[in-house]
Amino acid sequence: MDYRKLMELVSEVGTRLARSGAETYRVEESVVRILTAYGLESRVYSVPNSLIITILVPESLPITQLCRIGQHGNDLDGVEQYNNLSRRICREKPEPDEALRWLEETEKARKQYPLPMVLLGYLLVACGFCVFFGGSVADCLCAGFCGLMLGLVDHFLSKVRTNVFFQKIIAAFAMAFIAYGLGVLRLADNVDMVVIGTLMLLVPGLLFTNALRDIIFGDTNSGINRIVEVLLIAAAVALGTAAAWNFATMVFGTPVIAPAMDHSPLLTCLTGFIACAGFVIVFNIHGCGKMLCALGGAITWAAFCITSWLGGGELFCYFIATIIAAIYAEIMARVRKYPAISYLVISLLPLIPGAGIYYTAQQAIQSDMDGFIAYGTNTLATAGVMAVGILLVSTVVRMVHHRH
Numbered sequence: 001m002d003y004r005k006l007m008e009l010v011s012e013v014g015t016r017l018a019r020s021g022a023e024t025y026r027v028e029e030s031v032v033r034i035l036t037a038y039g040l041e042s043r044v045y046s047v048p049n050s051l052i053i054t055i056l057v058p059e060s061l062p063i064t065q066l067c068r069i070g071q072h073g074n075d076l077d078g079v080e081q082y083n084n085l086s087r088r089i090c091r092e093k094p095e096p097d098e099a100l101r102w103l104e105e106t107e108k109a110r111k112q113y114p115l116p117m118v119l120l121g122y123l124l125v126a127c128g129f130c131v132f133f134g135g136s137v138a139d140c141l142c143a144g145f146c147g148l149m150l151g152l153v154d155h156f157l158s159k160v161r162t163n164v165f166f167q168k169i170i171a172a173f174a175m176a177f178i179a180y181g182l183g184v185l186r187l188a189d190n191v192d193m194v195v196i197g198t199l200m201l202l203v204p205g206l207l208f209t210n211a212l213r214d215i216i217f218g219d220t221n222s223g224i225n226r227i228v229e230v231l232l233i234a235a236a237v238a239l240g241t242a243a244a245w246n247f248a249t250m251v252f253g254t255p256v257i258a259p260a261m262d263h264s265p266l267l268t269c270l271t272g273f274i275a276c277a278g279f280v281i282v283f284n285i286h287g288c289g290k291m292l293c294a295l296g297g298a299i300t301w302a303a304f305c306i307t308s309w310l311g312g313g314e315l316f317c318y319f320i321a322t323i324i325a326a327i328y329a330e331i332m333a334r335v336r337k338y339p340a341i342s343y344l345v346i347s348l349l350p351l352i353p354g355a356g357i358y359y360t361a362q363q364a365i366q367s368d369m370d371g372f373i374a375y376g377t378n379t380l381a382t383a384g385v386m387a388v389g390i391l392l393v394s395t396v397v398r399m400v401h402h403r404h
Helices: 003-020 024-037 076-092 096-109 115-132 137-159 164-184 191-199 205-216 220-252 265-282 289-309 314-336 340-351 354-365 369-403
Strands: 041-047 050-056 063-068
Touching (some): 003 024, 003 041, 003 050, 003 076, 003 096, 024 205, 041 220, 076 096, 076 340, 115 191, 115 265, 164 191, 191 220, 205 220, 205 340, 265 289, 265 340, 289 314, 289 340, 314 340, 314 369, 340 369
Antiparallel strands (some): 041 050, 050 063
16 A cells, blocks of 8 residues: 555645635544545544644554645535445445545535626626515615626636735725715615625625534634634725715715614515525525525525524524524535535525624724614524534534444
């Protein structure tokens, strides 16, 4: 056995999984299972920016390699493709050179949406969530325009390899400034709904979900690192939005904001489905699982609405809806033999408190500390309840899995 080639294989599989956005436990388990399939013991440790692999070579010194992972992406098709590759390697156990050839074939076979399709995803997300949170038809159209502009800014900043936090600040500023300008021109009825709907594109939904799953599976260091990154990104988005508000107020004056509209549960489920379909494109999900992922978002919000109609409190509704989303993701993962993360992250998107993040930042801008504490506490409570719901389902699933 060529242990050096085998080390090259597992390090490449692990790092590519991590860069695509896989959870820490999936990265570690994929590496361990491949090495176990070849009859080798190993020690694997992964954190968001590094992967350390040690192969315990029989009758020789161990081989250790440290891999720098770098920036993580939102490429869920990559997670699915590399996860399938690791399963195939474990099943067929080819020579390392042959497995490396499979790896390159997988890399070439990966699909990426062209820029016009990605911009369509941004448009669907912004339009869908704008109406979802209470925007009018005019707000929806303005949010779609802001979403397109945000997509172009994101694409340009990604091409020039801008720091992720600076990228979020610039993107949030550009999007919010355009939205406030549309409000001053009286093209939008409620600028807040336009901003919140488009702001959902900047909320780190995949990173937030992975952080919760890392903590649940005992990868505390990785989970805490991801949570800190989530908070920094949220702060960057809030800073960009705040700067846009202050600058727009100086240039245009304070925009007139109408009250949010109270839409029917059927309409919010429909617009939630549309927004989730947009995120399917943004997160690069392909195949027949695309609509199943978007359907999960509609099912999750329907569960929230039904629980609310039955008299449940807001946090209880979030808890039940999160459980439904997690169960749906686990069922789909086992039926289609694909990672649950694709279904879970999309299904949870309607529950992510984008409005809470926005209003928390807005109260801070206006120096309203009572409002800041109220919105901030509610947002954190929502995130905590969602974490408990995911924890409950994941724990039960792992207990059942280990029993069998």
